[in-house]
Amino acid sequence: MNGHVNSWLGAYRDGELHGRRLQQVKAHLAHCAACRAELEQLRALGTLLQASPAAEGFTPPERFVAQVGLRLARRPERPAWQRTLGIGWRLAPLGLLGTWAFVQAVFAMSGAVLLALELGLGGSLAARWLPATPPALGLADVLSLTEISLNDGLRIVWQLLAQGGPLGWVATWNVGFLVVIGLAYWAWLASWWARRQHRQAQVALNLAKVRKPSQGSQ
Amino acid sequence: MNSRPTPPAEDELDLIAQAQQGDKHAFGELVRRHREGVVNVVYRLCGDTHLAEDAAQEAFIRAWQHLPSYRPRAPFRHWVVRIATHSALDVLRRQRETEDVDEVMLASPDDGPEDTVEGEERGERVRQAVLALPAASRAVLVLREYEGLSYREIADTLDIPVGTVMSRLNYARSRLRETLAPYLEVL
Numbered sequence: 001m002n003g004h005v006n007s008w009l010g011a012y013r014d015g016e017l018h019g020r021r022l023q024q025v026k027a028h029l030a031h032c033a034a035c036r037a038e039l040e041q042l043r044a045l046g047t048l049l050q051a052s053p054a055a056e057g058f059t060p061p062e063r064f065v066a067q068v069g070l071r072l073a074r075r076p077e078r079p080a081w082q083r084t085l086g087i088g089w090r091l092a093p094l095g096l097l098g099t100w101a102f103v104q105a106v107f108a109m110s111g112a113v114l115l116a117l118e119l120g121l122g123g124s125l126a127a128r129w130l131p132a133t134p135p136a137l138g139l140a141d142v143l144s145l146t147e148i149s150l151n152d153g154l155r156i157v158w159q160l161l162a163q164g165g166p167l168g169w170v171a172t173w174n175v176g177f178l179v180v181i182g183l184a185y186w187a188w189l190a191s192w193w194a195r196r197q198h199r200q201a202q203v204a205l206n207l208a209k210v211r212k213p214s215q216g217s218q
Numbered sequence: 219m220n221s222r223p224t225p226p227a228e229d230e231l232d233l234i235a236q237a238q239q240g241d242k243h244a245f246g247e248l249v250r251r252h253r254e255g256v257v258n259v260v261y262r263l264c265g266d267t268h269l270a271e272d273a274a275q276e277a278f279i280r281a282w283q284h285l286p287s288y289r290p291r292a293p294f295r296h297w298v299v300r301i302a303t304h305s306a307l308d309v310l311r312r313q314r315e316t317e318d319v320d321e322v323m324l325a326s327p328d329d330g331p332e333d334t335v336e337g338e339e340r341g342e343r344v345r346q347a348v349l350a351l352p353a354a355s356r357a358v359l360v361l362r363e364y365e366g367l368s369y370r371e372i373a374d375t376l377d378i379p380v381g382t383v384m385s386r387l388n389y390a391r392s393r394l395r396e397t398l399a400p401y402l403e404v405l
Contacts, residue, residue, distance in 0.1 A: 007388060010384070010387055010388050010391055011369070011384055014362065014369070014387075016368065016369050016384075041395055041402055042391060042395075044402045045391060045394055045395055045398065045402060046363065048340075048344055048398060048401055048402065049344060049348070049359075049363045049364075049394075050363070050364075051340075051341070051344075052340075052341045052344035052345055052348075053341045054258045054261065054262075055258075055261050055267050055270070057267055058254075058257055058267060058270075058271060059271055061250055061253055061254070062250075064249070064253050064257075064271070064274075064275070065246050065249050065250050065253070067275060068246070068249050068275050068278045068279065069242060069246055071275065071279050072242060072245070072279065072282050199239070
């Protein structure tokens, strides 16, 4: 230790010293010509480095930006499986709509075939395909039964269930599918909205974090 | 050049927010704004224009890929410079396997500045002297002298302690003062 402050001169020149250390270096420089000379050398070195020109012949800015843009397009920012999942997620409503349309088409077709068979348009096929069951008990029939015993009531409920409800199997399934598809769509919509809100809140939070200190420093 | 970095401007924050949502045009504007600074820093590190541009492009690509996780506590440019510095140091490490970067041939300081064409020649000598520094010290010096980062920011950029920043900087300056002594005398 020679008492000089050589090792702190660089930090002093860079404005990185504070408190007691700064006072110590300042006090030393006030009476040490050698350290003052070294500080001047450091300042001269800084000037020399700054004066060294940057290289020339770089790609023009527009071309550089375009090159980066091209590479952005070629390189996925997310893994392939995540992108596939993302696309699937965005197409979910279309999938639900397609499912609903398909189910409706199936029910419409089967309804048309059954109607044709019942009208006798199917010939011998009607006898083979249509079950020989008593006519279905409709909702109106049930409502018209005002005086029934408990056993009769249970029997009627059982019969209704066996027939697929008061509206019949076709209508029950149809309503059931509609409810399931509707619920799935609303779940998707709620999830999409929640994700969007979360993303916007994140961005707002980040901006607020930076704007606060920058406003304070002005 | 040596001035302290300022926080991102309001419109830059908006650009960052848009780019974070996937807007490539907004990101392109960020690239346009910071291209020169980032390329120059990398150029000072590796001394090769093509390498500098490649590393800078790579840095912007990585920045795009990691943009959703970027929190603008530090200026965007410092963040990209950090990525670019790591890219450049990776390149230099690979390069050192085939040639010793620290063995860059320097013109003899004994030639004296009076024998050379002032300006261009001196700039070239300075550039060569910087390139002759060990990569670790060179990175610290470039980030301090050309990018104007504070010791803390350099430490964060290179993942080293502040004390190491100071010692590497002292070492780099000490070597440069020896190598460039003739030029320092005439200043």
